Amino acid sequence: MxxxxxxxxxxxxxxxxxxxxxxxxxxxxxxxxxxxxxxxxxxxxxxxxxxxxxxxxxxxxxxxxxxxxxxxxxxxxxxxxxxxxxxxxxxxxxxxxxxxxxxxxxxxLAGGRMDQYEFDGHRVDVWVPATLNPDTPVLVMHDGHNLFYPEHASYGATWGILDAMPDRIRSANKPLVIGVWQGRSEDRVLELGPEDFVTETPGAQERIPQHTLPREGYSKMGNTYQSLIAEKILPVLSDLYAIKLDPTRTAIAGSSMGGLASLYGMVKYPKVYGTALCFSTHWPIGGNELVDWFAKRLPMDGKHKVWSDTGTIELDAEYAPFHERFVSKMPAENFIGAIYPMTGHGELWWCGRVEHPINWWLTN
Structure with missing residues (x-):
């Protein structure tokens, strides 16, 4: 409240x-x-x-x-x-x-409540469903400032996940939703970026738009950010809410760079996340090399699931060739590569389909 x-x-x-x-x-x-x-x-x-x-x-x-x-x-x-x-x-x-x-x-609040914490300079908002049990699913989402509160959202619009929770998200066992804010807005690209790809791929760092980087010295922070979530935030909160973590019930989700961060989280911590849900995955920052890098490293072993989608207008109009390449390299089992015609890049678009990947995760 x-x-x-x-x-x-x-x-x-x-x-x-x-x-x-x-x-x-x-x-x-x-x-x-x-x-x-x-x-x-x-x-x-x-x-x-x-x-x-x-x-x-x-x-x-x-x-x-x-x-x-x-x-x-x-x-x-x-x-x-x-x-x-x-x-x-x-x-x-x-x-x-x-x-x-x-x-x-x-x-x-969709019958639940909001709790707030801070971990290593990162605000964490948690939506707690009305009913909790050891098997409650856990959904980790990036860009937490855009999830619940319009007054904090970058463009005044949220994902609308709480609007979707009562009826559009069909599972009776509603997930605990963990929204992780970025430490500083200027660190967003580095925290959400796949650090290992940048380290392993010549010229990858030069592709990062310079205006998105901190003005002063910076270091690669993707691994630190992923470690914070998987090794600290999730264990602490699962103990606090008496939830037994299991990869089949734990998903990581985000949009744009948050989509890449979700894929990267699964690559780094396949024993933590069983599902990655990626809205408007921002492939252009690494191009075909980034697509191929993920396709080789994602643990698509029949136990892990990946949803990656794209729109067709605004920034998403640039994603088509990379999205198609990613779809072609992923197995048919436990993978969805969705296209939403005439939708673009922003919370107003993502809130219109937020329940689609979540239902796919919870009911399949």
Whole structure:
């Protein structure tokens, strides 16, 4: 739940408490003085104004309570309505508003919750499903800042994975989703890049666009980043959430350079990741040599699975020859090389198909 949601709940709860307190006090005074609620409420034009205002506002508010409760699946609304007649609508209505904020926040999180950690200067956001067990699948995703929060996303749009989780992601055993942020934005290409390919391939480092590198001295960080996830983040979080890690239930996913990082994670740690899910894999940074390098090293032994896709417009328009080459070199078993016509390069495109590779991983 966000700080904003918590603040709203506190504010509405204060109003509800104030409404309950004033209702109790003034109702007590009215009862003790034998006041007539009907006649005393309509003795002057001013009383009529206040009474009708309260009556109309109360009925409108109760209608809102009923409609919103049905939409949010809140089954206790009849008790709230009855409570409004017994106590005061000034208590019941703000109480419902607090409940509504809680239900909306829960819905936004697909029934789960968000936890946050930091590992070696990398923020890690974790979506925890409502039900956990030792066999809960684990999905590691790169570029964590683009996963859950629009205010942190590079272009104001997220992957929409939580929107997909309730219905579009079909598995009843929802995965724990680990979103790893890059340490510094200027380190992204180096952290997500396949370091061994750069080291082993003459001229590979010169192909990296210079504007994507840190302005000051830098070192190759792909192996350090992969080690951080596989040897530290995953063991710590699996222990914390009492999940038994198994490659058949552990996937690594990302887009663009994150797609390359996902393939590289499987190459480096085949005993950790059984599946790599790659959206709009950014082949041009290494060209055909990079395609061939991965095709030779990926552990396609019948136990590992790879999904790699591409669009056909924007930056993805450059991917076709490399994507086709990769598809031609991969075995048919446990591999999907998907093409999404007239889709491009960005979260607004990827969120439209985020469930496709995840369902393929979880249900096949």
């Amino acid at each position: 966000t700080t904003k949601s918590r603040s709203q709940i506190v504010l509405y709860s204060i109003f509800a408490l104030l409404g309950l307190t004033t209702a109790f006090w003034f109702n007590s005074q009215a009862v003790l003085s034998n006041a007539n609620y009907i006649t005393d409420g309509f003795t002057s034009p001013v009383d009529w104004v206040y009474s009708l205002d309260l009556l109309i506002g109360g009925f409108a508010g109760m209608t809102f309570v009923v409609l919103e409760s049905r939409k949010l699946g809140f089954k206790w609304w009849p008790l709230l309505i009855a409570g409004g007649f017994v106590t005061a609508f000034a208590f019941v209505f703000p109480l419902f508003l607090a409940i509504r904020v809680h239900l909306l926040a829960k819905k936004a």
